Amino acid sequence: MHTPALPSWSDGPAYRAIVDFVTSATTEGPGFIAPADRIATFDNDGTLWVEQPAPPQFDFLLRRWAKEAQDDPALASEQPYKAIIERDMAFFEGLAVQDPTVVMTLEKAMARSWAGTTPDVFEAQVREWVDTVKQPKFGIGYTKLVFKPMLELFDYLKANDFRVFVCSGGGRDFMRVFAEEAWGIPKENVIGSASAYAFTDGKLVRSDQMLGALALGPGKPEHIFAHTGRLPVFAGGNADVDIEMLTVASFAMLVSHDDAEREFAYTKGAEKSLAKAGELGWTVVSMKNDWASVFLEERAR
Amino acid sequence: MHTPALPSWSDGPAYRAIVDFVTSATTEGPGFIAPADRIATFDNDGTLWVEQPAPPQFDFLLRRWAKEAQDDPALASEQPYKAIIERDMAFFEGLAVQDPTVVMTLEKAMARSWAGTTPDVFEAQVREWVDTVKQPKFGIGYTKLVFKPMLELFDYLKANDFRVFVCSGGGRDFMRVFAEEAWGIPKENVIGSASAYAFTDGKLVRSDQMLGALALGPGKPEHIFAHTGRLPVFAGGNADVDIEMLTVASFAMLVSHDDAEREFAYTKGAEKSLAKAGELGWTVVSMKNDWASVFLEERAR
Secondary structure, eight states: OOOTTOTTBOSSHHHHHHHHHHHHHTSSSTTOOOGGGOEEEEOOBTTTBOOOSSOHHHHHHHHHHHHHHHHOGGGGGSTTHHHHHTTOGGGGGGGTTTOHHHHHHHHHHHHHHHTTOOHHHHHHHHHHHHHHOBOTTTOSBGGGOBBHHHHHHHHHHHHTTOEEEEEEEEEHHHHHHHHHHHHSOOGGGEEEEOEEEEEETTEEEEEEEESSSOSSTTHHHHHHHHHHSSOOSEEEEOSGGGHHHHHHSSEEEEEEOBOTTTSOBOOTTOHHHHHHHHHHTOEEEEHHHHBSOOBSSOOOO | OOOTTOTTBOSSHHHHHHHHHHHHHTSSSTTOOOGGGOEEEEOOBTTTBOOOSSOHHHHHHHHHHHHHHHHOGGGGGSTTHHHHHTTOGGGGGGGTTTOHHHHHHHHHHHHHHHTTOOHHHHHHHHHHHHHHOBOTTTOSBGGGOBBHHHHHHHHHHHHTTOEEEEEEEEEHHHHHHHHHHHHSOOGGGEEEEOEEEEEETTEEEEEEEESSSOSSTTHHHHHHHHHHSSOOSEEEEOSGGGHHHHHHSSEEEEEEOBOTTTSOBOOTTOHHHHHHHHHHTOEEEEHHHHBSOOBSSOOOO
16 A cells, blocks of 8 residues: 555555545545645644744744844843843743734834845845754754655645645745745745735835734634635644644644654644544644654754 | 637737747746746736726626615615615726725725625625626626637646736635636636635634735735735736736736727726836737637627
8 A cells, every 4th residue: 555655654544544535535436526626735833844942933033133132232121132132932932822912022023124125135034044054953954854754745645636835824935935945835835924015116015014814723724715715625734723724624634743763752832733633533643653754854963 | 920829819019029928938048937937917807808897896796785775775875885876887986096985985895795704605696696697798797708818828828837827906706706717727826805804613704804905006016926925927917007017027918908899999097007018118919909809709699
């Protein structure tokens, strides 16, 4: 049963559930899904790449804001600059639970960094981060720490006429910088939290406002419907903020981080989604047992 | 030079400009465009289908609101119901110039009709309209009045690795109902003015707010960038509200409605864009001279 399409997946219940669903979706019968409806959506942080010790975009933002606080010492008494200087990472955990004070503070800092700029300014900064910064545990760039089994799954789904989208609470424009090279996903298939832009004097200028809600929790189906006109039939996530997206899909898979040796072992932020998986029959993917290999590149040792 | 790819286009300057641009974009050399950047965007009303005597979505909305005013006579003294009952079409012209009072009145009426409903309610109403209502001049359904040369152009662009998007000031969700059958464009490639939806109690519910700006004028590049992460290299439109979208593209084409016999002859709402076309060297497509055939189906006589 082990087909060459998913070589990094070990034969097991997760692998078989995926292949059974896709086979059924593409075969005439009760499980058939019309090609037009074959929308697959995936979370990014923790689903497509390493999200420990913090989601990679945090590394990018924190470096930027640390630099700004260095350039303007008056910022040191304000959040989020204060938390960065004092290495108070607990402050940022408010984002995952959408604590309004933390969300507002971060939005304000983003506006300070980029409101009034054209997209190429942000893109060049993200590009530099991608090209130079290394993940602390693995010692290689973050975009090299994409999960190989997930890229194989993308190819397998595409070969079966699914359109694959990434939908992350992280920044849409952040992900779009590397989506094509790291995931083989065109920019227009990347959905995420985003700033609004205004077209003024012949150019796009970033505003200090968001476009729609954060793409977390209920924001995921909202953004996916707005973008695609449909809800996904196949969805993959790894955390409580993915529950709504996973619930609306016909097939839901939850990546379980249980591999301390090859990646990380943690359930923090995924307790409710793991419970839901049991309750609703979602496919739980054990990194330890279901993935024969984890990364595109071997760990730099 | 007349290739079979565009049989409804007459050989002439517009046809040749299109073929020259596409050939150059796909051939190594100074005009080459990387496949990733090959985004083509098209307006809908007047560019892809007949927009006289009024954009087809108006026909849909006016029928709906006339019915609501009939069911609730108290509405007869309020706008836009009053204008509909009195056949005061001048009232609605405020939309094209984004008169805030008119825009707000129409948004309020839309909210009255659909706020709090799930997407299937709206979709079923549009579907019924598509299936039953006939355009007054031609006597056939509006989606049968799509311009055949434009569909051939979509196929030609797609065959050359362009991704084709529609970006209309009209309703995103309205167009998505028929986009796949009428244009061969997947729902996710349809960009337009849209209501925000909230995911509540396990379902999507339409709000009384818009998501972002109207996709008119500067709203077109704003929506296109938000959706695709790029600006178009190829753009097609027919009116002043398309100017910003046409200006950002490497190749811009403007459909000129100069064919009173086969379609309509008018320049109203396109005066500035026609002037810009001359100024900036856009390709003006004369329906009369450049299109050997206009519609997918012949006029019902």
